[in-house]
Amino acid sequence: MSSIATASSATNRLSAWLRALRMLPLLALSFLLAGCHAHYVPLEVVGYNHTDRDIGDFYVNGGWGPSLMKHSGGGKYTCCVVVPPVYKPGMKATITWSDEAGENPRSREIAVPPYGPDDFGAFAVHFLRDGQIKVFVTRYGLGHPDYNLKGDEAKL
Structure with missing residues (x-):
């Protein structure tokens, strides 16, 4: 049972990591645009x-x-x-x-x-x-x- 829980936990962490990774370009673009408008x-x-x-x-x-x-x-x-x-x-x-x-x-x-x-x-x-x-x-x-x-x- 602990191996199933460990696999499920690893999958959840991987999913969260991938979601965060998908947001990275949007975050980077936001910083660039914010900098652009300031200058x-x-x-x-x-x-x-x-x-x-x-x-x-x-x-x-x-x-x-x-x-x-x-x-x-x-x-x-x-x-x-x-x-x-x-x-x-x-x-x-x-x-x-x-x-x-x-x-x-x-x-x-x-x-x-x-x-x-x-x-x-x-x-x-x-x-x-x-x-x-x-x-x-x-x-x-x-x-x-x-x-x-x-x-x-x-x-x-």
Whole structure:
């Protein structure tokens, strides 16, 4: 009888151990996310293509952004880019993009202009007609009077 009790006890311990082991990834993810929110602010990515050519896809610091038809944008958001809660001078974002066929990848480091806590909403990427790329942390959409891009430059 004691060998049956011992086997049952060992099985219960093994079961408890396996249940705990299954919870480990969830626990680790919780710690990572808690740390992330303490040091960074997650923002959705939105793109605008002011050029005469489609953009197959683009990335911000390795995070995917939606494809952009020529002279369009603002309608699709993807998750996520993280930024520090307080702007740090000299901040840059690496923007990588390809043409409409997903070919000819290019990459450029772009300066992130200063932002404040009231600006959190989205990380906007603008591919401009003159070849420049501008990025903003903003709570406004293109066309809003307080949006960072104005005038002819803002036209899609």
